[in-house]
Amino acid sequence: MKCKRCRKADAAVDLPSHNSAFCPGCFFLFFRRQVVEGIRTLSLLSPEDRVLVCVSGGKDSLVLWDVLMELGYRTEGLHIDLGIEGYSDRSREKVLAYAGARGKEPIVVDLRAEGIPIPEAAKRARKEECSVCGTVKRYFFNRIAARRGFTVVATGHNLDDESARLLGNLLHWDQDHLSRQHPLLPEMAEGLVRKVKPLWRVSELETAAYGFLSGIDYVTEECPMSLDATSLVYKEALSLIEEKMPGTRRHFYQGFLHQNRDVPGNSGAPGRRECGNHDEKNTGGEASPPRKCISCDAPTYTETCSYCRLKERVTKARERL
Numbered sequence: 001m002k003c004k005r006c007r008k009a010d011a012a013v014d015l016p017s018h019n020s021a022f023c024p025g026c027f028f029l030f031f032r033r034q035v036v037e038g039i040r041t042l043s044l045l046s047p048e049d050r051v052l053v054c055v056s057g058g059k060d061s062l063v064l065w066d067v068l069m070e071l072g073y074r075t076e077g078l079h080i081d082l083g084i085e086g087y088s089d090r091s092r093e094k095v096l097a098y099a100g101a102r103g104k105e106p107i108v109v110d111l112r113a114e115g116i117p118i119p120e121a122a123k124r125a126r127k128e129e130c131s132v133c134g135t136v137k138r139y140f141f142n143r144i145a146a147r148r149g150f151t152v153v154a155t156g157h158n159l160d161d162e163s164a165r166l167l168g169n170l171l172h173w174d175q176d177h178l179s180r181q182h183p184l185l186p187e188m189a190e191g192l193v194r195k196v197k198p199l200w201r202v203s204e205l206e207t208a209a210y211g212f213l214s215g216i217d218y219v220t221e222e223c224p225m226s227l228d229a230t231s232l233v234y235k236e237a238l239s240l241i242e243e244k245m246p247g248t249r250r251h252f253y254q255g256f257l258h259q260n261r262d263v264p265g266n267s268g269a270p271g272r273r274e275c276g277n278h279d280e281k282n283t284g285g286e287a288s289p290p291r292k293c294i295s296c297d298a299p300t301y302t303e304t305c306s307y308c309r310l311k312e313r314v315t316k317a318r319e320r321l
Ligand code: SF4
Pocket: 118, 129, 130, 131, 133, 134, 223, 224, 225, 226, 229
């Protein structure tokens, strides 16, 4: 099959959801345009931004960093080593190798050195690994960005991630999460920087193709903690539908964004706010500003932020041994 754009070279990537097929050169063009369009339509980034790109070592985040650099944004990478035996070491190696080859030195937060490696912390705090991981990652995203003068944090969530999350939120009619699901979460207060997902228009398949064709060496194994994650079930369900009806995933997610034009936090609605620590509540009738955690100074709606509370719980459980 020939490339449907240039009609000369052989097609290397078949994209039924766009009723198209591209040769490598035209695919790169297509992919970058999708990202540019995603950034432009939702005003995710501006050329003045200093972007902190969260890189796990997987394909999506490395591809995101790659494209943003290509597009000329001022970026630095942040890698959080989760302290998962074997997997975290391999992930960190990939990030360092990718960055090193481009003359970059990523910021690395080592959770073992911080005394809060995810598997142990989850066990001691008697919580799910992914819930602990979410709290810790959000905390460091905000902290590093605020302390080092980044204006925005970018993560590599793609269309498959976001549509699976949307399906899960809809199946549970989780209004609270639905109201905050958006590729842009504006800065809420000092220390709670803007979060963006510039890959929201591109699918996992497209990201994988970009990674492969541009020779990015990423960690291919899934995080071992993700094996029973419910999000994978939603992804599979959507893949099944997508196979029969190409383009459904895109219509599903874009339709949701179209109907919910309010960027979270811009509507002036009170209630839960995206905080450094996601599960904290702003319980006031009015949207009141966060205060400072008495232990670490991070913005929080309670006396102590949820990261510090988690860390204290883990430390105490460790001491009881
Ligand atoms: Fe963290 Fe869970 Fe994702 Fe692993 S699967 S990186 S533990 S959120």
